[in-house]
Amino acid sequence: MSILKIDGVTKRYANHTALDNVSFDIPAGCIFGLLGPNGAGKTSLIRIITQITGADSGEIYFKGEKLRPSHIKDMGYLPEERGLYKKMKVGEQLLYLAQLKGLTKDEATARIKEWVVRFEIKDWMNKHIEDLSKGMQQKVQFMATVMHEPSLIILDEPFSGFDPINANLIKDEILRLRDNGATIIFSTHRMESVEELCDNIALINRSRKVLDGPVREIKDTYKTDTYQVIGNGQLLITSPDFEVLEQHDNHGVFRASIRLLDGASPNDLLRYLIQRVEVHSFVELVPSINDIFIRKVKETYHA
Amino acid sequence: MHKIWLIIQREYLTRVRKKSFIIMTFLTPLLLAAFMVIPAWLATISDSEDVVMVLDESGLFADKLESKEDLKIIPIAAGSLEQAKTVYQETDYTALLHIPQLDLDKPEGIRLYSKKNTSLQVKFRLENMLEKEIESQRFMASGIDREMLNKMKANVTMTTVNLSESGERDSNVWVTSGAGIIGAVIIYFFIFLYGVQIMRGVIEEKTNRIVEVMISSVKPFQLMMGKIVGIAGVGLTQFLLWVVLSTIVVGGVQAAFDIKPSPTPIEQMQAGRDLATGEESAQTQEESQANMLSEVSSAISNLNFPLLLGCFLFYFLGGYLLYGSLFGAIGAAVDNETDTQQFMFPITIPLIISFIMSYTVVIQNPDGPVAFWMSIIPFTSPIVMMVRIPFGVPASELLLSMGLLILGFIFTTWIASRIYRVGILMYGKKINYKELSKWLFYRV
Numbered sequence: 001m002s003i004l005k006i007d008g009v010t011k012r013y014a015n016h017t018a019l020d021n022v023s024f025d026i027p028a029g030c031i032f033g034l035l036g037p038n039g040a041g042k043t044s045l046i047r048i049i050t051q052i053t054g055a056d057s058g059e060i061y062f063k064g065e066k067l068r069p070s071h072i073k074d075m076g077y078l079p080e081e082r083g084l085y086k087k088m089k090v091g092e093q094l095l096y097l098a099q100l101k102g103l104t105k106d107e108a109t110a111r112i113k114e115w116v117v118r119f120e121i122k123d124w125m126n127k128h129i130e131d132l133s134k135g136m137q138q139k140v141q142f143m144a145t146v147m148h149e150p151s152l153i154i155l156d157e158p159f160s161g162f163d164p165i166n167a168n169l170i171k172d173e174i175l176r177l178r179d180n181g182a183t184i185i186f187s188t189h190r191m192e193s194v195e196e197l198c199d200n201i202a203l204i205n206r207s208r209k210v211l212d213g214p215v216r217e218i219k220d221t222y223k224t225d226t227y228q229v230i231g232n233g234q235l236l237i238t239s240p241d242f243e244v245l246e247q248h249d250n251h252g253v254f255r256a257s258i259r260l261l262d263g264a265s266p267n268d269l270l271r272y273l274i275q276r277v278e279v280h281s282f283v284e285l286v287p288s289i290n291d292i293f294i295r296k297v298k299e300t301y302h303a
Numbered sequence: 304m305h306k307i308w309l310i311i312q313r314e315y316l317t318r319v320r321k322k323s324f325i326i327m328t329f330l331t332p333l334l335l336a337a338f339m340v341i342p343a344w345l346a347t348i349s350d351s352e353d354v355v356m357v358l359d360e361s362g363l364f365a366d367k368l369e370s371k372e373d374l375k376i377i378p379i380a381a382g383s384l385e386q387a388k389t390v391y392q393e394t395d396y397t398a399l400l401h402i403p404q405l406d407l408d409k410p411e412g413i414r415l416y417s418k419k420n421t422s423l424q425v426k427f428r429l430e431n432m433l434e435k436e437i438e439s440q441r442f443m444a445s446g447i448d449r450e451m452l453n454k455m456k457a458n459v460t461m462t463t464v465n466l467s468e469s470g471e472r473d474s475n476v477w478v479t480s481g482a483g484i485i486g487a488v489i490i491y492f493f494i495f496l497y498g499v500q501i502m503r504g505v506i507e508e509k510t511n512r513i514v515e516v517m518i519s520s521v522k523p524f525q526l527m528m529g530k531i532v533g534i535a536g537v538g539l540t541q542f543l544l545w546v547v548l549s550t551i552v553v554g555g556v557q558a559a560f561d562i563k564p565s566p567t568p569i570e571q572m573q574a575g576r577d578l579a580t581g582e583e584s585a586q587t588q589e590e591s592q593a594n595m596l597s598e599v600s601s602a603i604s605n606l607n608f609p610l611l612l613g614c615f616l617f618y619f620l621g622g623y624l625l626y627g628s629l630f631g632a633i634g635a636a637v638d639n640e641t642d643t644q645q646f647m648f649p650i651t652i653p654l655i656i657s658f659i660m661s662y663t664v665v666i667q668n669p670d671g672p673v674a675f676w677m678s679i680i681p682f683t684s685p686i687v688m689m690v691r692i693p694f695g696v697p698a699s700e701l702l703l704s705m706g707l708l709i710l711g712f713i714f715t716t717w718i719a720s721r722i723y724r725v726g727i728l729m730y731g732k733k734i735n736y737k738e739l740s741k742w743l744f745y746r747v
Binding site: 088 | 508516519
């Protein structure tokens with residue numbers, strides 16, 4: 001079941017089209033990567049989902065219903081440009097933002113207590129935001145985003161500004177939230193950073209959707225049956241079943257990228273190699289999302 | 304509605320808890336008290352008596368110049384001017400008046416010597432005394448009796464009376480104008496001080512980048528109105544505290560030091576007039592001052608306070624809301640405060656013009672066409688109408704003005720919310736008026 005259905009959404013600004021007839025589904029309970037280069041239209045789409053702006057045409061369905069203002073309290077949004085009221089204390093700020101999301105004061109206070117323990121920030125509660133380091137501010141901001149336990153969490157460039165330790169902390173939190181049933185949308189232009197986390201992705205380029213689906217399926221579709229082999233010996237492939245894309249020899253050690261042709265299986269290749277050389281490593285070359293993106297973009301422009 | 308209330312609370316509480324707010328709130332009444340009390344106090348200590356030595360060579364004024372309470376005359380026996388000067392140098396008297404031999408038809412050569420500059424008041428009073436005496440002597444010479452002349456003199460003070468359906472009421476132009484002007488001044492400063500606070504608040508949210516977090520929870524309009532209403536609350540709180548604290552502090556200081564409040568402008572005017580009419584009206588002066596005071600107090604009590612106060616609150620809030628939303632829109636349109644100048648200009652102009660006009664044209668002719676139109680147009684009415692109200696404004700005009708102010712407020716809020724919702728998410732772009740006008744009709 002999809003938590004969010006984006007159906008033919010188009011958004012035009014004065015001089016350019018930000019989104020051009022974009023459609024895809026976001027399944028419930030997954031981590032979804034909304035990927036694309038800067039200026040592709042990711043933030044425009046997020047702002048339509050969070051109802052900061054409206055679409056010119058097309059519809060968005062949240063849990064099967066047309067998007068309406070009351071859905072907002074079931075969403076949490078961490079914008080790319082982070083910001084908090086600098087002069088407010090951490091505790092007050094969290095309470096305020098949680099109440100704006102519809103929690104009562106008591107509920108909000110209880111939730112804050114939980115998170116304070118989880119993030120080990122008890123000492124900060126009475127500090128002003130401006131007295132915190134940037135990383136601490138990011139943590140507070142993340143808390144504010146998920147405090148009301150929304151079923152859809154939208155994170156725009158979530159790892160920018162975090163040091164590796166805190167980035168891992170946030171990653172763990174994201175996985176925990178997903179396991180508790182929330183759906184998470186990641187928006188980023190650094191595709192490699194979320195590849196390992198995402199279950200599903202959609203690629204957007206120049207205001208159009210290029211590709212979407214489960215990461216595994218996409219990778220299967222775009223894999224090229226290419227294997228990297230490292231070993232000892234003189235490698236010379238003469239079989240018509242295999243094509244050598246690239247080969248380096250160095251003092252008897254070779255490294256080669258070999259593609260299977262016409263229904264040959266990896267085991268066929270392995271058998272062929274074992275008879276001729278000493279194999280040290282045999283790995284399938286899986287295309288990264290980045291590679292797929294570049295391929296896909298090239299395809300769409302050549303087509 | 305609940306969210307807007309939360310926003311109002313935050314805007315209000317964060318500002319009221321600021322040190323600057325607390326300091327301003329408590330310091331201003333103290334300063335006000337100081338301004339009122341210190342001059343009065345200084346006046347009481349510097350009111351020492353003036354002593355003037357008189358060397359009368361003409362012999363015409365010898366026993367005619369009488370000492371007054373605070374102006375003592377010491378005639379010196381005949382001697383030369385040089386001798387008198389040396390005697391004067393050794394005293395600490397205020398001045399030495401030298402009257403040479405005089406021709407009554409051409410009194411010339413009278414000199415006043417002093418170590419420091421003598422005050423104008425002393426000079427005027429001496430001149431006055433001499434003039435009186437010379438006049439008397441001339442009257443005598445031409446056979447007119449001084450007493451007779453006094454009887455013939457007339458003294459007219461007019462009491463202005465308002466004729467209205469509710470009957471006759473004594474009115475006093477000074478009190479009426481004063482009441483209006485005070486209200487107008489307060490509204491003028493309130494709009495400026497707190498309008499700018501709205502603008503700063505919006506810019507702060509923009510530069511802090513909190514705005515996107517906020518409007519993913521609330522509507523831009525709620526955010527804007529919450530801020531405007533919250534800051535209005537701050538202003539009203541400060542205003543009320545000032546009124547209460549000033550009353551307490553000024554009252555307390557007066558009681559403690561037993562100081563009369565420094566004369567009001569009305570009393571000063573009166574005093575000035577008395578000085579001009581001369582010493583001989585001294586007896587009547589006190590009488591007329593008492594008259595004046597009772598007239599003022601009756602005029603004050605004759606002001607329609609409920610109406611005045613009600614209208615004040617209405618125009619106070621109406622004017623603030625009308626301009627406040629525009630200030631908010633400016634804040635949304637720019638990235639930092641230095642860019643606000645070009646947009647501030649058209650907003651401040653009607654405010655400043657109505658402020659200047661209200662104590663010049665409007666106060667002189669509160670029912671004239673300028674006053675009428677400026678009190679009807681929403682952008683100037685909050686200030687100008689306040690000045691007119693104490694003079695009496697027909698109910699129909701008042702209702703028209705109020706209705707238009709409400710419409711004006713709805714109109715500016717509409718414009719502001721349009722600019723606001725686009726502007727708060729717009730960064731790093733220099734905005735001009737053409738761009739702004741496009742925003743009004745953007746679909747967001």
